[in-house]
Structure formats: C-alpha cells, structure tokens
Amino acid sequence: MNQEVYPEPLQKLINFYKKLPGIGEKNAERMALATYNLDDEELTKMSETLTGLKEKLVNCSICGQLSATDICPICQDENRDHNLICIVEDYKSVFSFEKVGNYKGTYHVLNGLISPIDNIGPENINISSLVKRVEKLAKPELILALKSTVEGETTTLYIKKIFEKKDITISRLSYGIPMGAEIDYLDIITLDKALEDRKKISE
C-alpha cells in the first residue's frame, strides 16, 4: 500500500482512531473522512474536550469513581442509601450499574483487584479508604460486585474477612446463567455455579 495516500491531517485522525477498541484500518479511514465532514462547531467542541481531558476528570474523594467534581454526583445524592456500598473493580462497572438504574446505594471503586502474581496486594487498591468509610457508617451493608476470576474471588474473600468480624451484612452478586442464554451453550463452571446458587421457588 502506498504510504502517503492521505493528507497529513487525515492520516493523523486515522492513527488516532486506530488506537480505539474495535476500530481497524478500514473503519478508521471511514471515520476520519466523516470527521472532516462534521461542522466546525463539532470539531471545536471535540478538540476542547480532548484538551486536558485527564485533568477534567478526578476520582471522587469518597468512592473513587471518575467524576467531573471532587465528590461525584452519586456520593452527593441525598436520595441514595449511603449505608449501602457496592464494591466494584473499576469505574466502568459503576457506569454499567448506573445504566441499569435500579441500584439506589453508593459505590466503592477499588481500582484494581488483588493479584499476587502481578504483585498487586491489598495495599495497592482502594481498600483502606473503604475501611475508613465503613467505620463512619451507622449500619453499613456491603455488596461485592467483582468478577468471578481468581483475582476477583481473592479480593472478595479478603474484603469479606476484614468486615465479617464487625457484624456487617456482606453479600456478593449471584452467579448463574445469563438471561436468554441456551443451557447447552454455557460453560461448565457457570452451570455448576448456577446449580450451587439455585433459588428455591416452591413454598
């Protein structure tokens, strides 16, 4: 392929888009051409958003969630149950729960999981801030919403151990079959967990 097919500004757009997940060469090219066709106003707005993007977002000083304000809107919201804390691995999980929109408690973003193999211990993730936070609550309840990998399980067990002596209600998300999934397509571990976590439906 010819090296200098695109004028430099378009090539720069293509290079940028290719760095994003799921965007290949062909898509990046189409996106770059479409970008050129956007209004000046759109381009200026996007340019401004990208300038100093990292400084525009901070970690909420209470829960650690990515936020445009020092305390995130969730931690500021008086209609939320601040005794209920859903513990998640990263900020993406918070966005996922918020999109569902049914959860009315707060979050705590660990920003990682305990992983001895990667030299990540409890001190490297936001656990101490969680402990301090829980100490101030009258009737804390914790929900562990970590993924079911070795690291997720290790972190779940570690946090459970810290708090179980303190007579705090702790739960974890249920494991089971995803909605609409065909039983015979499921991996055996998920199926085994679904059996283990089965719910009684008879009286």
Next chain:
Amino acid sequence: MNQEVYPEPLQKLINFYKKLPGIGEKNAERMALATYNLDDEELTKMSETLTGLKEKLVNCSICGQLSATDICPICQDENRDHNLICIVEDYKSVFSFEKVGNYKGTYHVLNGLISPIDNIGPENINISSLVKRVEKLAKPELILALKSTVEGETTTLYIKKIFEKKDITISRLSYGIPMGAEIDYLDIITLDKALEDRKKISE
C-alpha cells in the same frame, strides 16, 4: 436509562463518536473510555488536529483533490503521467485508487455528479476546470471512473460528448463480476454487464 451516567467530558466524547459512521451507543461508550486512557500526548495531538481541520485541507488547484498543500502531491509528482487523467466523483475515490497503488497517472475530482433531479448540472461540478486542463495537454487520455448509477452514467456520457470530437482517448472502468464473488449471488444487472463487457481470451 439514567440520564447522567457519565461525567460531562465522557458524555461529550460519546456524543462525538456517535456521529461517526458505524458507531453505535455501545461502541461510542467503549471508545470514550479508551480515549480517557490514552496518553496526554495523544489527546493533545488529536485536539490540535481537530482545531481548524477544515482550513488545514484545501482542494488541489489543479485536480481538486483534498490536500494539505495548494497543489497536491500527485499533481506535483514528476514521475506521474500528467497526460493521463482519471476522472472521479469525489476525493474518496482518489484515496481508493492510491491504496491500490498501481495507477501512475493523475486525477480530476468532479466533486459531484450531474443529477437533473437534484438540480445539479454540469456547471455545478468541476467540469470546466477539466476542459481547461485538458486543453493544455499534448496528448491527453481520460479514464472515466464514475459509479454505474443513473447520475454516474449521465456524467460519463456528458464528459465523453465534450471530448470525443477532440480526438482524445477516453475509456471507462470495466463493469463485471467482483473478484471472488459467487456468480449465483450477483445481481442480474452486474451479470448482464459482465456478459456484455466480456473479454476474448482465445486467439
């Protein structure tokens, strides 16, 4: 869905990405989060590229192609055959030919096609500049590379009519079956054209 799931800067990124072709809500969200994770340097570079993007690119004063310089690199290239002009609808076509990399002539970008139904006549597309350009050439040869729609065919016929009296070699791209395509999946018009444009392979 909760309206304020994402902090404002992320939501702005999502809104921008959704304007690009083939990018839905879910993809735009993933791309916005990935953008946040890029280096500061990358973000600054992209921001600068977007600022005044439209002014950074001009139409080549010879062929009309999108270019970062007043005369595009192709029209400047002395190793190209400047008597050979491939006439295309828009700048995207030039990029496509250049990616193939085998064509060693120049281009002329019409920036549209004749379309009486949309009130686009020959005077609305870059035909007069083509006429002037051809007049200056010693031995011009034209290749019409327009799509096979009513507008493409009309434009091809119009340009053919202008130049045929002047004893100029004019050709058009061949119609036919795309490489690797299954015959029984092809539309009847393409198949008909492929039959009409058949090439003799026996002596």
